[in-house]
Amino acid sequence: MTTNSKEAILASARQIAQSHGYSGLNFRDLAAQVGIKAASIYHHFPSKAGLGAAVARRYWEDTKSELDTLFADSRDPISALREYPKIFRRSLESDNRLCLCSFMSAEYDDLPHEVTVEVQTFAEINVAWISKALVAAGAARPENSEAQARAIFAAVAGAQLIARSRSDISMFDALIESYRAKGLLPD
Amino acid sequence: MTTNSKEAILASARQIAQSHGYSGLNFRDLAAQVGIKAASIYHHFPSKAGLGAAVARRYWEDTKSELDTLFADSRDPISALREYPKIFRRSLESDNRLCLCSFMSAEYDDLPHEVTVEVQTFAEINVAWISKALVAAGAARPENSEAQARAIFAAVAGAQLIARSRSDISMFDALIESYRAKGLLPD
DNA sequence: TTCGCCCTACCAAGTGTTAGATAGGGGTTG
DNA sequence: CAACCCCTATCTAACACTTGGTAGGGCGAA
Numbered sequence: 001m002t003t004n005s006k007e008a009i010l011a012s013a014r015q016i017a018q019s020h021g022y023s024g025l026n027f028r029d030l031a032a033q034v035g036i037k038a039a040s041i042y043h044h045f046p047s048k049a050g051l052g053a054a055v056a057r058r059y060w061e062d063t064k065s066e067l068d069t070l071f072a073d074s075r076d077p078i079s080a081l082r083e084y085p086k087i088f089r090r091s092l093e094s095d096n097r098l099c100l101c102s103f104m105s106a107e108y109d110d111l112p113h114e115v116t117v118e119v120q121t122f123a124e125i126n127v128a129w130i131s132k133a134l135v136a137a138g139a140a141r142p143e144n145s146e147a148q149a150r151a152i153f154a155a156v157a158g159a160q161l162i163a164r165s166r167s168d169i170s171m172f173d174a175l176i177e178s179y180r181a182k183g184l185l186p187d
Numbered sequence: 188m189t190t191n192s193k194e195a196i197l198a199s200a201r202q203i204a205q206s207h208g209y210s211g212l213n214f215r216d217l218a219a220q221v222g223i224k225a226a227s228i229y230h231h232f233p234s235k236a237g238l239g240a241a242v243a244r245r246y247w248e249d250t251k252s253e254l255d256t257l258f259a260d261s262r263d264p265i266s267a268l269r270e271y272p273k274i275f276r277r278s279l280e281s282d283n284r285l286c287l288c289s290f291m292s293a294e295y296d297d298l299p300h301e302v303t304v305e306v307q308t309f310a311e312i313n314v315a316w317i318s319k320a321l322v323a324a325g326a327a328r329p330e331n332s333e334a335q336a337r338a339i340f341a342a343v344a345g346a347q348l349i350a351r352s353r354s355d356i357s358m359f360d361a362l363i364e365s366y367r368a369k370g371l372l373p374d
Numbered sequence: 375t376t377c378g379c380c381c382t383a384c385c386a387a388g389t390g391t392t393a394g395a396t397a398g399g400g401g402t403t404g
Numbered sequence: 405c406a407a408c409c410c411c412t413a414t415c416t417a418a419c420a421c422t423t424g425g426t427a428g429g430g431c432g433a434a
Contacts, residue, residue: 019296020294020296020297021208021210021293021294023208023210023211024210024294024297096295096296098293101352102293102348103293104352105348105349105351105352106208106285106289106290106293106294106348106351107207107208107211107293108283108351108352108354109206109207109283110207110211119352120352120353123349123352123353147361147364147365148365150349150358150361150362150365151342151346151362151365151366151369153349154342154345154346154348154349154362155338155341155342155345155346155366155371156345157345157348157349158341158342158343158344158345158346158348159338159341159342159345161289161292161293161341161344161345161348162292162310162337162340162341162344164292164293164295165288165291165292165295165306165307165310166307166310167295171337174334174337175337175338175341177334178334178335178337178338179338179342179371182338182369182370182371183369183370184342184366184369184371
């Protein structure tokens, strides 16, 4: 059995947090989903704040891996950028879940500092990747690529949030399509 | 204290919910802010769900009034549209608060149905107004004005969320500026 | 034995909510 | 007029439950 409880906790905690946020994440439900008791979580994580930070950190690590793979596997930066919104789409496909970073951004005022740090890192990872892709695609000059990247990130996050509030993935698709029509995202 | 406790409760509850969400809204803190006891809230509202719905309803009623006034007072629809993001900016100016609708969209899974309804109405009010302004300005054809309006609404909400996560209003301004540069918002 | 992993059994604080009481004001009625 | 009753608005006190967190022990494997 070894230590895959820790991984199971991280995975379940991530799912719960993407549905109910950090404040909606509680040890008893989490433990039940993993198949252990609440107190056992403390053997793997020091506190709720520590768990939250670990979940957020793992979240951006996974996202970074996925983005780097996407960039490397795409035939060109433009087609990589075209697929970027799919990452957010998949959250919605998974029981209408929200990006962990978006949920925690809303909860900003009530987040332990160690969690906030990881949330901000997620945003930075995304913006840096989009910025890199924009420059590589020749779609932005290096001096304002970060601003454009941030606009894309914010717009896609907004689209996901609005689509979630309607529980309607097709609304997400329509919003992304509108962004493309305006040239905010590549066609 | 105040001659009208019900209004004071609504106002404080709105502030709290824009900072901590529906789940972060609790009767004891709310009552303390108003200057009464938690149990007294039940004289004015039937339950937390009822209070939440009343707050969300008042929120979109106020927003609708403000939008209608803005439309009527502007010299033309374009200048009205230009000022639209200021409504979201003001939330950030008020202690980095989020749009109530955005916060509650994140909390979608844990919201009582009566609250969800009001949240969706807020979105509809906004989209309808933007759509009307776009058509009046000749910036969109009636058959796709709603799609464009929704894109604007989602993008502005996203910008507010990202700016909040950094506690940085200038980031909101920069995002809006990027949207303008792309023609998503009028110059 | 020691250590990793998990358990049972708690605890204090906080949650929405209810019951029952109190004080004051405004009518209606004897 | 005064006695009565109801309504409004608030209170205190408690309920049942959930929360994150702690103390200490059991058990299998190295």
